Amino acid sequence: MNRIELVTAEDLEDRLGACLEHRELPDYFLYLGKSGYEGWAKLSASSEFPIASSLTRLLRESLSRMVGHFPAVFDLVSIGVGNGEKERLLIEAAHKHSLRYIPVDISSLMLDAALARVNDLEVNKAGLVARFEDLPWLHGFWQSPIVLCLLGNNFCNYEPNYLLPLVENHLGPEDLFLFDCHLIPEHESGKRLDEVENMYRSPLNARFNLQPLVQRGLPEENCAFHLDLEQRLTSAGMAYKTRKCIEILADSSIVCASRRIRFAAGERIRMGFTYKFNVLQVRRFLGSHKFHILELSISEDGSGLLALVRTPAHSQT
Numbered sequence: 001m002n003r004i005e006l007v008t009a010e011d012l013e014d015r016l017g018a019c020l021e022h023r024e025l026p027d028y029f030l031y032l033g034k035s036g037y038e039g040w041a042k043l044s045a046s047s048e049f050p051i052a053s054s055l056t057r058l059l060r061e062s063l064s065r066m067v068g069h070f071p072a073v074f075d076l077v078s079i080g081v082g083n084g085e086k087e088r089l090l091i092e093a094a095h096k097h098s099l100r101y102i103p104v105d106i107s108s109l110m111l112d113a114a115l116a117r118v119n120d121l122e123v124n125k126a127g128l129v130a131r132f133e134d135l136p137w138l139h140g141f142w143q144s145p146i147v148l149c150l151l152g153n154n155f156c157n158y159e160p161n162y163l164l165p166l167v168e169n170h171l172g173p174e175d176l177f178l179f180d181c182h183l184i185p186e187h188e189s190g191k192r193l194d195e196v197e198n199m200y201r202s203p204l205n206a207r208f209n210l211q212p213l214v215q216r217g218l219p220e221e222n223c224a225f226h227l228d229l230e231q232r233l234t235s236a237g238m239a240y241k242t243r244k245c246i247e248i249l250a251d252s253s254i255v256c257a258s259r260r261i262r263f264a265a266g267e268r269i270r271m272g273f274t275y276k277f278n279v280l281q282v283r284r285f286l287g288s289h290k291f292h293i294l295e296l297s298i299s300e301d302g303s304g305l306l307a308l309v310r311t312p313a314h315s316q317t
């Protein structure tokens with residue numbers, strides 16, 4: 001048995017129903033089920049949405065430097081692992097190390113794909129279907145030293161002043177944290193911001209965001225996806241944050257968790273967000289939480305960052 005479900009499909013369907021009653025659709029629901037799995041596979045492979053492929057390229061280019069810092073024996077824990085493509089690269093690059101692989105994802109299909117991706121490698125593995133937010137209850141499943149990964153721009157889907165203390169509180173002195181994010185340039189131009197906004201507004205991404213409702217019976221013509229990139233003052237300076245919602249265009253209903261949920265024309269369903277920071281701001285957040293940067297790679301075109309850091313406790317020793 002190398003897979004444990006800490007959250008079941010029924011729990012998630014119930015939670016989705018409760019969120020929709022409050023006109024909220026948190027982003028983790030987008031990845032669930034076959035349609036979420038396939039929707040993300042299509043989006044991440046598409047030239048309309050190059051963030052995913054460019055962050056994978058950046059990891060490939062930085063592998064040897066990152067892996068050079070990994071402990072000789074460790075647990076590789078990756079939360080929001082997706083199909084595990086990046087983790088396979090890490091495991092192959094760490095062939096001189098002894099590691100146990102612990103992929104974690106809210107989507108059981110993603111988790112299965114991540115586990116299957118390393119079937120031909122001799123690696124001990126144990127997967128968890130769980131949420132990142134449950135980190136305080138998850139750390140009993142691994143043993144220090146760990147390399148905790150949060151890859152695929154997941155870092156930007158949380159408030160950094162929530163995420164970094166949460167990570168810090170659950171890392172031991174020998175543990176490392178590896179994350180990536182999509183950046184905006186320090187001196188951002190209107191053109192670049194328009195490009196980012198248009199990428200998130202692309203038809204493929206709009207369909208991906210609408211599919212949890214469409215799959216449950218909302219006619220596509222009865223809803224519209226809206227997204228803006230707005231300026232946000234953060235503790236690291238002025239950054240950008242997506243604001244997105246689904247607008248209901250005609251009275252409609254869906255079936256979720258065995259109950260009918262009705263929407264009236266004109267209602268709006270709030271969704272999750274993605275921050276857009278520049279390098280300096282990411283450095284400031286890490287600095288303000290006293291993380292010590294071991295490696296920081298920036299992609300050639302300046303659009304992606306990959307960082308390997310450790311906790312303040314370790315830096316003081």
Ligand SMILES: C[S@@+](CC[C@H](N)C(=O)[O-])C[C@H]1O[C@@H](n2cnc3c(N)ncnc32)[C@H](O)[C@@H]1O
Binds near residue numbers: 133151
């Ligand atoms: C943007 S994809 C990134 C996938 C992969 N890490 C990559 O780099 O390609 C986000 C992944 O995180 C998972 N996810 C989203 N929110 C999550 C949460 N709150 N807890 C655990 N997994 C989550 C999704 O199911 C999906 O597999």
